[in-house]
Amino acid sequence: MDTSGSDIVKEVLSVQEEVDGNTKYGWKRPEAVASKVAEELGELCEALKKGDSKQLEAEVGDILFSVLNLARYCGVDPVRALREAKSRFERRVAIARELAAREHRRLEELSAAELDRLWEEAKLRLRNT
Numbered sequence: 001m002d003t004s005g006s007d008i009v010k011e012v013l014s015v016q017e018e019v020d021g022n023t024k025y026g027w028k029r030p031e032a033v034a035s036k037v038a039e040e041l042g043e044l045c046e047a048l049k050k051g052d053s054k055q056l057e058a059e060v061g062d063i064l065f066s067v068l069n070l071a072r073y074c075g076v077d078p079v080r081a082l083r084e085a086k087s088r089f090e091r092r093v094a095i096a097r098e099l100a101a102r103e104h105r106r107l108e109e110l111s112a113a114e115l116d117r118l119w120e121e122a123k124l125r126l127r128n129t
Contacts (some may be wrong), residue, residue: 009079012068030073037066088126095122 020027027033044059071078093107096118100107107115 006079009068012065013072013078016069016072027069027073030070033066033070033073037063037070040066091126092119092122095125 027036040059040063044056044063047055047059068078071081096115097107099118099121100110107118110118
């Protein structure tokens, strides 16, 4: 995997591979790792309810760590996947801005429901290209 975009990603993947190789902690299937991601997300939601900033930071870190592990188990290059997600996001925003401009509006003026409508339209347009 190409992780040149981030030293910490490279470090995390290396630690995960080392632990998997030297212990019985390794997961058997990607679905098990996905379950761990879901568990970590639940813990983040609990931390949000408490409003504890230190716990929030720890839980966000745990989620990121778990998602990197999931990418590794799925054979997905996390740096490449993140770059592609950023690119898709930027294209969707550009399309949503264009759609809002056709309505003589700016994204900042739209309600959450209106933004959702434009966002879904932008996603649909990108899928069809």
